[in-house]
Amino acid sequence: MNGVHDMGGMHGLGAIAPEADEPVFHHPWEGRVHALTIASPTRGNIDAGRHQRELIPGPQYLAMTYYEKWFRSLTELLLKSAFVTLAELAQGRAAPGPKAEPRLAAEAVQPAMTRPASYLRETPTQPAFQVGDAVRCRNLNPTGHTRLPRYVRGHAGQVVAWRGAHVFPDANAHGQGEDPRHLYSVRFTAPELWGEAASPRDSIHLDLWEPYLERA
Amino acid sequence: MAHDHHDPEDGHDHGQHPPSDMELRVKALESLLVEKGLVDPAALDAIVDHFEHRVGPRNGARVVARAWSDPAYRARLHEDATAAIAELGYAGRQGEHMVAVENAPGVHNLVVCTLCSCYPWPVLGLPPVWYKSAPYRSRAVIDPRGVLAEFGVALPDDIELRVWDSTAEVRYLVIPERPAGTDGLDEAALAALVTRDGMIGTARL
Numbered sequence: 001m002n003g004v005h006d007m008g009g010m011h012g013l014g015a016i017a018p019e020a021d022e023p024v025f026h027h028p029w030e031g032r033v034h035a036l037t038i039a040s041p042t043r044g045n046i047d048a049g050r051h052q053r054e055l056i057p058g059p060q061y062l063a064m065t066y067y068e069k070w071f072r073s074l075t076e077l078l079l080k081s082a083f084v085t086l087a088e089l090a091q092g093r094a095a096p097g098p099k100a101e102p103r104l105a106a107e108a109v110q111p112a113m114t115r116p117a118s119y120l121r122e123t124p125t126q127p128a129f130q131v132g133d134a135v136r137c138r139n140l141n142p143t144g145h146t147r148l149p150r151y152v153r154g155h156a157g158q159v160v161a162w163r164g165a166h167v168f169p170d171a172n173a174h175g176q177g178e179d180p181r182h183l184y185s186v187r188f189t190a191p192e193l194w195g196e197a198a199s200p201r202d203s204i205h206l207d208l209w210e211p212y213l214e215r216a
Numbered sequence: 217m218a219h220d221h222h223d224p225e226d227g228h229d230h231g232q233h234p235p236s237d238m239e240l241r242v243k244a245l246e247s248l249l250v251e252k253g254l255v256d257p258a259a260l261d262a263i264v265d266h267f268e269h270r271v272g273p274r275n276g277a278r279v280v281a282r283a284w285s286d287p288a289y290r291a292r293l294h295e296d297a298t299a300a301i302a303e304l305g306y307a308g309r310q311g312e313h314m315v316a317v318e319n320a321p322g323v324h325n326l327v328v329c330t331l332c333s334c335y336p337w338p339v340l341g342l343p344p345v346w347y348k349s350a351p352y353r354s355r356a357v358i359d360p361r362g363v364l365a366e367f368g369v370a371l372p373d374d375i376e377l378r379v380w381d382s383t384a385e386v387r388y389l390v391i392p393e394r395p396a397g398t399d400g401l402d403e404a405a406l407a408a409l410v411t412r413d414g415m416i417g418t419a420r421l
Contacts, residue, residue, distance in 0.1 A: 008330030207384035
């Protein structure tokens with residue numbers, strides 16, 4: 001979707017404000033939101049989680065802090081998946097019913113956080129592009145989730161690496177399965193993306209799935 | 217439990233203006249989920265502890281120091297960064313597919329996630345607020361030299377600048393150039409020279 005979250009290349013969004021000795025969480029509730037998101041029964045589909053944050057209306061998205069966005073999208077995912085009801089949220093009490101088993105027990109946290117995992121998947125298809133190939137990003141404007149930023153659509157680049165077939169977020173975010181697609185690191189020159197005033201010595205690299213690309 | 221950050225001496229505006237009820241709302245959601253048996257509060261404590269104490273830029277600094285000291289390790293890091301980083305015990309969420317990008321005399325690397333906040337948690341911990349915020353995400357790709365200048369890095373025109381936008385589950389770790397005059401230092405001393413921003417690319421060592 002063409003939302004405000006897709007902000008690469010925009011001007012006027014303010015000054016960068018690094019903070020000396022920044023704490024991991026600025027308030028205890030931020031740590032709880034982070035932990036709740038990871039322990040939530042809705043976890044397991046990272047693409048659906050990202051998409052839920054993108055669905056926050058643009059003016060609010062820009063005004064909210066990071067963990068306010070996480071809290072809102074967590075609440076909405078819990079409602080959407082029927083783990084909680086609006087009435088329960090309003091009253092702060094569970095409706096009568098059987099008690100669930102937590103998806104993540106305390107003793108399972110360390111293994112879950114540090115276990116090697118992978119988004120690589122088997123696919124019977126061969127990669128359509130090779131390292132060195134000239135490719136162009138297709139002019140796609142899906143209303144759902146995508147990881148093809150607007151600032152590269154229609155632009156030409158060069159494949160610099162093949163990453164294997166990865167879970168395809170455009171499908172996975174919408175419950176359409178992992179639909180693995182070949183993923184490539186594509187290099188764009190800065191002048192290709194930003195015009196002749198950009199430094200010819202600068203380049204921008206993105207990891208892009210095959211359906212985003214066509215031969216240039 | 218997370219340490220509280222209500223330092224009265226700190227009058228800075230960090231762009232953090234949570235509504236005063238956020239703490240109550242989060243508490244209410246947590247107790248509801250606990251009451252329903254959907255989350256284990258001890259698991260939440262363990263997750264907070266993990267991010268506050270077990271991951272952070274010190275992990276990445278060890279990787280960099282090893283790469284500086286051990287040419288065979290550096291070669292493995294280029295060949296398969298995920299495996300080379302796992303040799304030091306760092307793996308897991310948001311570090312599933314690691315790529316190390318190395319600065320060199322004519323090359324500087326800079327990492328961003330324009331679409332959200334992708335960041336290599338096992339080696340750098342959670343990202344700072346500025347990395348997740350609109351100003352950095354928007355400008356790192358269109359004006360990376362201006363962004364570097366805001367961080368106090370004047371990148372000479374003849375240096376090639378490579379920006380990496382983390383659009384997939386691939387996570388990038390910048391290997392800074394080893395500072396001059398550090399020949400006699402052991403790995404622990406070298407790791408102490410490596411900064412978080414150096415491994416994002418917004419600083420040069």
